Amino acid sequence: MTTATTAQGRPEAPARRSATMAQALNQALRDALAADPAVHVMGEDVGTLGGVFRVTDGLAKDFGEDRCTDTPLAEAGILGAAVGMAMYGLRPVVEMQFDAFAYPAFEQLVSHVARMRNRTRGALPLPITVRIPYGGGIGGVEHHSDSSEAYYAHTPGLHVLTPATVEDAYGMLRAAIASDDPVIFLEPKRLYWSKADWSPQEPAAVPPIGRAVVRRTGRTATLVTYGPSLPVCLEAAEAAREEGWDLGVVDLRSLVPFDEETAAAAVRATGRAVVVHESAGFAGMGAEIAARLTERCFHHLEAPVLRVTGFDIPYPPPMLERHHLPGVDRILDAVGRLQWED
């Protein structure tokens, strides 16, 4: 393949096109498979069907069933086999079909995937990427809408990433697959069909694993969020202008490692913060984030760091889920409680 160059001799940027997050993820897998013969995609229905969300569409056809494999329906077996494959030098990319279907693999994850490097003093790092479609908002019946990030983030040895934009979906998945550590890659289901004008070559320059990004700077309060709640927070920030609030929004992108520097700097700039996520609040990521922000920013804070999260209930049936998910109003209510002085 030749690369067109401009009159100045620089490579011409490939044409930007409209793409969904699912398509960007597909492109990332495709490019990773092409770049490294050690990369193997595996999971339930990832082959002929192309995955229930079509993220692996066409990969088995183009790279063969040995590189994109329909496995038996057994999550512990899938992840356990991926451990052995990684021990032999391969770079497995595992798909767990839905968040709640990943739980059978939990023992393999916490007892082996997260610990093998440590157990063997670095002799056996496990470069495994576990892709998990997560979160609600798509009208899924029970067991199809969980947000399980806190379980994974609580397990030392795992990286936990969650993209919220089309660009990040591509760039962060490439980085996850290239990482020599195991990565839990949480894909926000309800953003699979979000679109952006995008070209696959550009996102190679997305910030690295472990870096948060300020999506919007603000002066009066800072929303700290990730994954499926980012668009909600950006919408809330837009709506807040009517109230006279200028809200900043931080997209964490990476829950482990957690970029305290970027988040704390954004919170210090406003002195007020609300952490937003859709998983249950009790003992959740928000508790950890709020505690760390409080420890680091205490003398800059005008008000306690608040959390807006899903309720501490089993994920609701689809006809009731809108009451559970943090929305613009609930976020703005919290902002209103940040001890404003009239």
Add this chain to the structure above:
Amino acid sequence: MTVLDTPAWRPRADAAPLLPDQEPYRLLGTPAAAELDPGLLRALYGQLVRGRRYNRQATALTKQGRLAVYPSSTGQEACEIAAALALGPRDWLFPSYRDTLAVVARGVDPVEALTLLRGDWHTGYDPRVHRVAPLSTPLSTQLPHAVGLAHAARLSGDAVAALAMVGDGGTSEGDFHEALNFAAVWHAPVVFLVQNNGFAISVPLAKQTAAPTFAHKAVGYGMPGRLVDGNDAPAVHRVLTDAMNRARDGGGPTLVEAVTYRIDAHTNADDATRYRDDDEVAAWRAHDPIELLEREMTARGLLDDDGRQRAADEAETLAADLRERMHADPALDPMELFAHVYAEQTPQLREQAAQLRAELAAEAEADRAQVAEPRS
């Protein structure tokens, strides 16, 4: 005529060739034993004697506080040693926590094999050197690893097979089922060795399974099941060697059940008299793997008193070396706790490492001060 009468549905395999024999396969005490290679018998015998002595020494080390715990494989030495000797140089072994003997027989340093049980780290050896996975504590969870590694080897076009070891209790775990199913579907070059030693800690076989034998479980997955006398070292070696050769040659996985007995308690911390009769133990002592082998070798003129003494002396040398090296305190570096969590430490881990470093420095300072000003 329904669709079930057409080729649209038919059994995927003929079950009959997959079925195990009704009786455990034996060589010792049979006419076939006369054909056994003297070199193999001598190798097995020497290793069995060393293995038994190793178990005794390791158990003694628990009493001296040098090991946190030791799950002995006394009575099961034939399985342990035959498993290690059935491996080719490029094959991999996936042991459970009771399989230290197999790990040592594979070539891992006898002290490094005990690191987990001494407690100075979780694994003492580099698994890549002898192709031995870490001793697995969570039951059966190492079996899917063996399948994945074997599958990867096959995808890479390498003639490499994996041997995965598990006990009778471990067969009840879900990972046992998933591993065997994946292995059969993927036609992976892997051999599963179930050491049926009669007990899962205290729980006897009858409360563990209603299967005719563990070897019969193979049929449901579409792989052959083999049943072998687990105290007949040449028989275990033959069955495992055949299965590994078959795996390496593209023949797919095999499930082997070795019928044996755990002569010692579950670990040094267990009291086996609470759940089993002395009579039962005595019956199995009369079917001892070392004695069975000695009888055969003596009858064939391959072992005399000098040979026995030589094997005992070698075992004593191993035990003395183990004793001496295990009585030295292991070198501990607390800062290493942070060294292998990730390829690159997270900012949070860097902070925590700094905290521990400061605590260690303060401890060292306090120790120095105490030396400088001893209390009168």
